[in-house]
Structure formats: C-alpha cells, structure tokens
Amino acid sequence: MSPLPSSLPDAEAQCRQLVELIRPHLHHKPALVGIFSGGAWIAERLKQLLDLSEDIGLIDVSFYRDDFAEKGLHPQVKPTLIPFDVEGRHIILVDDVLYTGRTTRAAINELFDYGRPASIELAVLADRGGRELPVAPTYCVWDVALNDGDSLVLAKQDDGRLAWRLENA
Amino acid sequence: MNIVIENGRVIDPKNGVDRSTSLFIADGKVAGLDEAPAGFTAEQTIDASGCVVCPGLIDLGARLNSIEAELAAAVAGGVTSVVVPPDADPPLDEPELADRLVHRAKEIGKARVLPLGALTLGLNGERLAELAGLKKAGCVAFSQASKPVVDTEALLRAMEYAATFDFAVWLQPQDYWLSRNGIAHEGEVASRLGLAGIPVAAETIAIATIVQLVRDTGCRVHLTRISSAAGIALVQRAQHDGLPITCDIGVHHLLLTENDIGFFNPHARFCPPLRAQNDRLALSTAAASGLAAICSDHTPVAADDKLLPFGEAKAGATGLEVLLPLTLKWAESLKLSLSAALARITSAPADVLGLTSGQLTVGAAADICIFDPEATWQLTPEALKSRGKNSPWTGYMMTGKVKATLVGGRVVYQA
Amino acid sequence: MHNPQLNKDGELTHLLSVEGLPQRILTQILDTAESFMEVSAREVKKVPLLRGKSVFNLFFENSTRTRTTFEIAAKRLSADVINLDINKSSASKGETLLDTIDNLCAMHANLFVVRHASSGAPYLIAEHLHRVGRDDIHVVNAGDGRHAHPTQGLLDMYTIRHFKKDFTQLRVAIVGDILHSRVARSDIHALTTLGVPEVRAIGPETLLPKHLDKLGVHVFHDMEAGLKDCDVIIMLRLQNERMTGALLPSAGEYFRHYGLTPQKLALARPDAIVMHPGPMNRGVEIHSAVADGSQAVILPQVTFGIAVRMAVMSIVAGN
Numbered sequence: 001m002s003p004l005p006s007s008l009p010d011a012e013a014q015c016r017q018l019v020e021l022i023r024p025h026l027h028h029k030p031a032l033v034g035i036f037s038g039g040a041w042i043a044e045r046l047k048q049l050l051d052l053s054e055d056i057g058l059i060d061v062s063f064y065r066d067d068f069a070e071k072g073l074h075p076q077v078k079p080t081l082i083p084f085d086v087e088g089r090h091i092i093l094v095d096d097v098l099y100t101g102r103t104t105r106a107a108i109n110e111l112f113d114y115g116r117p118a119s120i121e122l123a124v125l126a127d128r129g130g131r132e133l134p135v136a137p138t139y140c141v142w143d144v145a146l147n148d149g150d151s152l153v154l155a156k157q158d159d160g161r162l163a164w165r166l167e168n169a
Numbered sequence: 170m171n172i173v174i175e176n177g178r179v180i181d182p183k184n185g186v187d188r189s190t191s192l193f194i195a196d197g198k199v200a201g202l203d204e205a206p207a208g209f210t211a212e213q214t215i216d217a218s219g220c221v222v223c224p225g226l227i228d229l230g231a232r233l234n235s236i237e238a239e240l241a242a243a244v245a246g247g248v249t250s251v252v253v254p255p256d257a258d259p260p261l262d263e264p265e266l267a268d269r270l271v272h273r274a275k276e277i278g279k280a281r282v283l284p285l286g287a288l289t290l291g292l293n294g295e296r297l298a299e300l301a302g303l304k305k306a307g308c309v310a311f312s313q314a315s316k317p318v319v320d321t322e323a324l325l326r327a328m329e330y331a332a333t334f335d336f337a338v339w340l341q342p343q344d345y346w347l348s349r350n351g352i353a354h355e356g357e358v359a360s361r362l363g364l365a366g367i368p369v370a371a372e373t374i375a376i377a378t379i380v381q382l383v384r385d386t387g388c389r390v391h392l393t394r395i396s397s398a399a400g401i402a403l404v405q406r407a408q409h410d411g412l413p414i415t416c417d418i419g420v421h422h423l424l425l426t427e428n429d430i431g432f433f434n435p436h437a438r439f440c441p442p443l444r445a446q447n448d449r450l451a452l453s454t455a456a457a458s459g460l461a462a463i464c465s466d467h468t469p470v471a472a473d474d475k476l477l478p479f480g481e482a483k484a485g486a487t488g489l490e491v492l493l494p495l496t497l498k499w500a501e502s503l504k505l506s507l508s509a510a511l512a513r514i515t516s517a518p519a520d521v522l523g524l525t526s527g528q529l530t531v532g533a534a535a536d537i538c539i540f541d542p543e544a545t546w547q548l549t550p551e552a553l554k555s556r557g558k559n560s561p562w563t564g565y566m567m568t569g570k571v572k573a574t575l576v577g578g579r580v581v582y583q584a
Numbered sequence: 585m586h587n588p589q590l591n592k593d594g595e596l597t598h599l600l601s602v603e604g605l606p607q608r609i610l611t612q613i614l615d616t617a618e619s620f621m622e623v624s625a626r627e628v629k630k631v632p633l634l635r636g637k638s639v640f641n642l643f644f645e646n647s648t649r650t651r652t653t654f655e656i657a658a659k660r661l662s663a664d665v666i667n668l669d670i671n672k673s674s675a676s677k678g679e680t681l682l683d684t685i686d687n688l689c690a691m692h693a694n695l696f697v698v699r700h701a702s703s704g705a706p707y708l709i710a711e712h713l714h715r716v717g718r719d720d721i722h723v724v725n726a727g728d729g730r731h732a733h734p735t736q737g738l739l740d741m742y743t744i745r746h747f748k749k750d751f752t753q754l755r756v757a758i759v760g761d762i763l764h765s766r767v768a769r770s771d772i773h774a775l776t777t778l779g780v781p782e783v784r785a786i787g788p789e790t791l792l793p794k795h796l797d798k799l800g801v802h803v804f805h806d807m808e809a810g811l812k813d814c815d816v817i818i819m820l821r822l823q824n825e826r827m828t829g830a831l832l833p834s835a836g837e838y839f840r841h842y843g844l845t846p847q848k849l850a851l852a853r854p855d856a857i858v859m860h861p862g863p864m865n866r867g868v869e870i871h872s873a874v875a876d877g878s879q880a881v882i883l884p885q886v887t888f889g890i891a892v893r894m895a896v897m898s899i900v901a902g903n
C-alpha cells in the first residue's frame with residue numbers, strides 16, 4: 001500500500017486501466033452493477049469502454065446499511081434499479097473506493113434479495129485498506145493509504161470527467 | 170384581639186385610600202386608620218414594611234372540592250371570602266347541604282364561604298329548588314353553575330320566582346345547543362387544529378335571552394365568566410338601559426387567548442373557552458372601566474383528568490392562589506393603578522354581592538390581605554396549597570406574594 | 585414554541601402533523617418514498633431497515649384499511665408488527681391513554697402508529713414520551729380526530745407529484761366535508777408548504793370550517809366555478825352522520841350539488857386527476873363513471889401509501 005501521492009491520479013485513466021483488467025474475463029457475460037454514486041459513474045464508463053449492450057444496474061445501499069441505529073436514514077436515498085434478472089447471473093459490483101467493506105456487504109445483501117446470482121465479483125478504482133469485514137476486490141487499480149480523518153471522494157466535474165478529491169472529515 | 174398593622178401601604182379602593190399608614194383592628198373589625206382610636210392598646214403588631222395592606226380579596230367563583238385544602242389555599246392567596254358555585258357532587262340544591270357547608274367552613278375558620286344555591290333541583294333546569302330555604306341556610310344567590318337552563322319557560326319562571334323574594338340569580342350565559350359539542354372557541358385555532366368550536370353566538374344569544382327575561386321579570390342577574398367582545402358589549406348596553414345586571418370575567422380570560430392552546434395544551438381548556446385576541450382586549454377594557462368584576466373561577470382538576478387529549482380533558486385551572494398575581498399582571502399591562510386593579514377583586518365583587526366587605530371602612534369586618542407587590546415566586550405544584558395543581562402558568566414566575574391574611578381580625582395565614 | 589416533531593438537530597423524530605414541517609422534510613419523505621416504490625416492485629418486497637424493531641399499531645378508532653397499509657409498510661421494513669385495537673369501552677375500564685403507552689413502552693415498543701378520535705392525542709403521547717425520557721420511541725399519527733392525517737396528506741402529495749411533477753403550477757380543489765376532515769387539513773398544509781399557488785375548497789357552508797382563508801385557501805360554494813381549470817381534484821368522503829345534525833338534508837341533494845359527475849369533471853383541465861382517500865361512497869360524492877374512469881388515480885394512491893408510510897417510519901426510526 002503506497003502513500004498518497006502529492007497530486008491525485010487521473011480517475012479517467014484509472015477507469016481505462018480497470019477496463020483492461022476486466023476485459024479478459026467477459027466470457028460468462030457479466031452484468032455490471034454500480035453502487036451510487038461513484039460506482040455508478042464508473043460502471044457507466046465500463047459499459048461504454050467494454051462496449052456492452054446491456055443496461056447497467058444501479059444500487060443504493062441505504063436500506064441495507066448496518067449503521068441505521070447511529071446515523072438514521074441517509075437524507076438522499078435514490079431508487080435501486082436492476083433492469084435484468086439477477087437469478088443465475090454473473091455480476092460485477094462496481095464501486096469507487098473500497099474501505100471497511102461494509103458497503104460491499106450491504107450491496108451483496110441487497111442483490112441477494114433480487115435473486116440468487118451465479119457469482120459476484122468486485123471492481124474498484126481504489127483500495128484504501130482498513131477492512132473491517134473479510135471482503136476483497138477482484139479488480140483493483142490503485143492501493144493507497146490515507147491519513148486518519150481523510151477520505152477519497154470521486155466527483156463528476158462540469159465537463160463530465162471523473163476526478164478524485166481528497167476530503168478531510 | 171387588638172392588632173395594629175404598621176408601615177404598610179394601605180390601599181382601600183372603596184374609600185379612595187392609598188397611602189403609607191397604620192391600620193388598627195379591634196373586636197374583629199377595622200377600628201381606625203392612621204391614628205389609634207381612643208383607648209386602643211395593641212396586643213399584636215404586624216410589620217407590613219414593603220407591603221400593601223388591602224381588603225381581603227373576594228373571589229366570585231371558586232370550587233372547593235376538598236374544602237380544607239381549598240380554604241387554606243384561599244387565604245394563602247389573600248382571598249378572605251369565596252363564592253362557591255353549586256355544582257359540587259351532590260349539587261347544592263337542599264338547605265341541609267348549604268347548612269353543612271357553611272358550618273364546616275366556620276369550623277375550619279379560614280376564608281368565609283358564600284355558597285350559591287342551585288336554581289333548579291339537580292341543576293337539571295326543570296324544577297325549582299327551595300330557594301327561600303336555601304337562602305335561610307346561607308346561600309347568597311342562586312345559580313346553575315355552567316349548566317344552562319335549556320327550557321326558556323323554566324328559566325322565565327325561575328327568575329320570576331327569584332324576583333318575588335328579591336333573590337339574585339347568577340347565570341353563565343351559554344346557549345346549550347350551540348355549546349354542547351364544542352371544546353374550544355370557534356375561531357382560527359379551532360379551525361386549524363380540528364377542534365369542535367363554540368361560537369361567540371352561544372354567549373350572545375344566551376345574554377340576549379337573559380337580558381330580555383330580566384326586562385320582563387325585574388329579576389337581579391349576575392352574569393358569570395363573560396368571554397367575548399360581543400358579549401361584554403351586550404352587558405354594557407343592558408347596564409346602560411338601567412337593568413339590574415352585573416357581570417364578572419375570569420382572570421385567565423384577561424390574559425390568555427385561543428392561541429395559548431398551542432399544541433393542544435389541555436391546561437388551556439376552559440369553560441367558557443379562551444377566545445380571540447380582540448375578545449381578550451374588549452374584556453380587558455371592560456374590566457378596567459369598572460364594567461366587570463374579576464374572579465378566579467378556581468377549578469381544581471386532578472392530574473389524570475388533565476393529562477388527556479384536549480377534548481377529553483376537564484376544563485378549568487387552579488385560581489385561588491394566582492388571582493392576585495394575575496390581576497396585578499393584567500393591571501401592569503394596562504398601566505392601571507394598584508388601587509384600580511385591587512378594586513376589581515375587592516370592592517367590585519362586594520358590590521355585586523351587596524356586602525359591606527371588600528373595604529377598610531371603620532366598622533367593617535377586619536378581612537385583610539397583606540402582600541408584597543414586588544416579591545416573585547415560581548408556580549410549581551409544591552408552591553400551591555390547593556389540591557388543584559392544574560395551571561397554564563406552571564413553571565412561570567408570579568409577581569405578588571401574600572405575606573399575611575386576616576379574617577375577622579384573626580391571622581389565618583402567614584407566609 | 586418548540587416543534588415536538590423535530591429533534592434538537594431539526595430532524596423528524598415523530599410525524600404528528602404536516603403543519604409546521606419545513607418543505608425540505610416533506611420533500612425528503614417524498615424522495616425516500618420513491619425508493620420504497622422500487623422495493624415494493626421487487627420479488628422480495630423487504631429491506632432489513634427496521635429488523636428487530638417493534639411497531640405497535642395503536643388504533644383507538646377502528647380502521648382496517650389504514651391499519652393494514654401501516655402493517656404492510658412495517659413488515660416490508662422487516663419490523664415486527666403488533667396490532668392493538670383499543671375500542672373506547674376497554675379504555676373506559678380505567679386505563680388512561682398514557683397508562684396504556686407506559687405499558688407498551690415496557691414491552692419494548694420502538695414506534696407507535698396511533699389513530700385516535702380526539703384531536704391532539706398523538707401530541708399528548710409524544711410529549712409524555714419526552715417527559716419520561718423515552719426519546720428513542722417514535723410516534724406516527726395515523727389520524728387524530730379532525731386534526732390531521734399526515735401520512736394521507738403525504739401520499740396525496742406523492743400522487744400529485746407522480747402525475748403532475750411540478751407543484752408550483754397547479755390548481756388543486758378539495759371537495760366535500762372539510763370541516764370534519766383530517767385528510768383535508770393535512771392536504772391543505774402540504775399543498776401550501778410545497779408551493780401550490782391555488783388551493784380551493786368546495787362545499788356547502790355547513791361543511792367548511794370558518795377561517796379557511798387564513799390557511800391560504802379559496803372558498804367556493806359553487807362547484808362548477810370551483811372546478812374550472814383545476815389540475816387536481818381531491819374528493820372527500822361524506823359520512824352518513826352528517827345527514828343528522830342539520831348539516832345536510834340528504835345524500836341526494838349533496839350529490840346534485842357537490843358530487844363529481846363526468847359533466848362537472850369536464851370543467852377541469854382535460855388531464856386533471858381525480859383523487860379520493862377512500863373508502864368511496866359511489867353516488868354520494870362521486871359518480872361511478874368518474875371513479876372507474878381514466879382520470880381517477882384512486883388505486884395508485886393506495887400503492888403510493890405503502891411506500892410513503894415506509895418512508896415515514898424509516899426516517900423517524902433513524903432519528
């Protein structure tokens with residue numbers, strides 16, 4: 001795990017790198033499911049660059065989080081949209097940053113309420129360590145260590161390009 | 170016992186007295202003002218420095234559910250005479266009940282009790298009670314409390330009968346049909362909160378009916394707890410026409426309005442209901458101009474009967490111990506003199522009752538209230554002697570604290 | 585005066601009335617409901633949000649319909665649901681409303697859904713819970729007397745937003761017995777808070793509260809004038825009891841003047857929607873042709889109601 005570089009990497013370039021990691025593994029026709037909102041943008045990119053015809057799924061994990069008792073319901077919940085039948089499908093779950101693993105756990109639980117997938121793989125741009133659950137990414141472009149209190153946020157700029165932003169809590 | 174009350178500010182509205190001086194009491198009566206009467210030697214001296222010395226308050230409406238606690242509450246509030254509505258359980262419709270009440274009050278030896286006898290048996294508005302017998306047993310007038318007589322003919326006959334003996338009839342003007350389903354003033358707040366309303370017409374129609382019956386019977390009538398601007402205007406017109414009609418206003422109606430219901434506060438449920446701001450202002454003006462006496466309408470309600478949804482909660486608030494501070498608060502807002510304010514709860518009620526109390530004239534009974542007009546105290550259940558802790562003012566600071574109360578020249582309360 | 589529905593962070597902790605809630609909270613509820621609509625469209629119509637929590641349906645006034653939708657909503661949130669039908673006679677056996685609440689708190693209730701015949705009852709409960717230090721228990725008002733039915737008001741708004749999108753361009757008419765209607769009061773507050781420029785009340789003088797204009801409503805006694813160019817028509821149920829007590833002569837006369845017929849509906853915009861909180865009295869307030877017609881959205885209202893109630897319970901339970 002490397003420390004944070006002085007200037008943040010180009011997220012668009014990292015998406016292209018992620019695409020090349022996934023491209024050799026498309027034989028079982030996986031469906032892409034992006035976790036709002038960073039994962040959704042990345043999944044959109046992957047669909048374009050991998051030239052997939054199927055609409056991507058979009059998942060909001062607000063109803064499956066494990067911190068409802070402390071934090072309550074997130075004020076902006078978006079509807080989950082899975083436009084294909086999960087039953088028997090191979091699925092690539094896409095997110096921007098993998099951290100504790102809890103979001104992935106929630107997304108997996110939510111997907112299982114739609115049916116029984118054949119398999120789920122996890123694709124992320126950044127893995128910042130700090131896992132609290134036994135979750136590992138299948139495809140990952142960037143391992144990075146952050147300082148306490150910092151978080152890595154993927155944002156969509158005005159011109160539509162994705163870019164990283166460092167935020168301090 | 171010869172008592173001198175010295176260093177106090179003596180205010181006697183009836184006689185226009187308002188000065189720092191001494192008051193002399195002998196044989197249970199006011200014996201002198203300023204100078205000791207000839208041959209007077211004080212056996213007890215009360216230092217009233219920083220205090221007002223005035224006639225004991227006369228409360229034209231106080232319910233005495235548990236008589237000992239409430240009469241103790243009365244004198245703690247500076248109230249020396251209490252008019253009791255006849256709607257206890259059982260209603261005061263038999264002479265023996267009046268006898269017992271008066272007797273018990275004498276035994277307790279605190280505030281004087283002036284019972285109102287029931288106008289009709291069981292307050293049912295049908296058959297007359299034995300008015301003469303009740304008068305003999307000590308009733309000062311006759312009333313239906315807050316239960317209107319529905320049958321106009323019955324009311325006419327009752328007033329005719331009372332007029333025969335020159336008995337006064339006290340009535341709360343509330344049309345039965347227009348008020349029977351209502352729980353709040355029919356106005357903005359009730360519309361918004363979805364509370365069944367009692368329109369002002371319930372009061373004005375009843376007043377108009379009663380005024381007409383007074384014209385026809387000559388019966389003396391006292392209208393209790395006027396709640397609306399239109400209502401007070403009708404009373405004013407009737408008085409102007411020379412009819413024998415007096416009225417009173419509950420002290421809470423001078424200070425609170427329908428807005429005080431807030432989020433369905435059951436302590437803001439009153440009968441008659443708290444009305445709109447313009448009603449409150451008209452009542453306030455009427456009281457200030459001497460048109461109406463002020464009373465507490467003291468109604469102790471158990472906590473369980475108030476901790477209910479608004480429409481199920483019993484109406485009324487504790488009043489005996491807040492009559493003085495609330496009257497002072499009302500007067501302050503109008504910049505009324507202390508003497509004018511105190512008149513509303515001393516000489517004015519005495520005039521309604523036709524009594525010689527409520528004044529500090531030499532020879533009058535020594536019913537005296539000594540209070541500190543600047544002292545503040547917080548209204549909490551513990552601070553009240555009354556069993557009725559129900560008040561919309563709970564937790565608020567009150568200004569005006571009674572230091573001592575005398576009835577018939579005896580100290581019956583000392584703070 | 586503090587708003588008993590909001591906690592000290594300004595978040596919704598009880599839903600007692602639409603009145604007094606800022607627009608952002610109404611919008612939050614509607615937006616969250618959209619997500620729950622999606623949940624209700626799935627095969628597995630459940631999310632684990634309220635798993636392990638107990639929702640007590642306290643209905644002091646009978647209502648199978650409303651209680652059922654709350655029950656479905658709570659179960660779709662994975663909550664345990666306990667139904668208590670407390671009719672007046674058993675309450676009059678001595679136990680006060682607050683004693684009942686205390687007992688249920690001791691049974692580890694997390695959320696009370698309360699319907700009561702007295703306006704203000706849910707406020708009494710919320711205040712009591714606060715006083716006894718149980719800010720972790722939430723109250724949702726399922727209808728109190730004539731005062732409020734906030735979840736119905738919200739689902740009505742959801743319905744309008746679903747079909748009409750923009751509140752700020754609409755003319756909305758509410759027709760019928762507004763005086764006795766908690767639904768109407770909640771609708772009026774919601775419509776004005778969400779920025780509807782023209783809210784109309786249509787009915788005879790005896791069925792309209794005085795001072796409606798103070799709530800921002802235009803009053804019409806002539807239904808044809810009132811319906812002109814309306815985008816949304818909310819029909820209220822006329823209860824049989826109104827025919828006693830000299831409020832109305834007969835259902836027939838009411839229908840002739842205030843019933844929604846196809847002819848009267850034609851005076852509104854051609855794409856106007858017709859709503860009704862249910863249950864409907866066909867031939868009294870609404871003609872069957874309208875109730876079954878293409879402009880009626882009465883059945884979708886019911887579906888939206890479950891999602892809205894899921895949203896409300898999720899939001900308060902988390903605060």
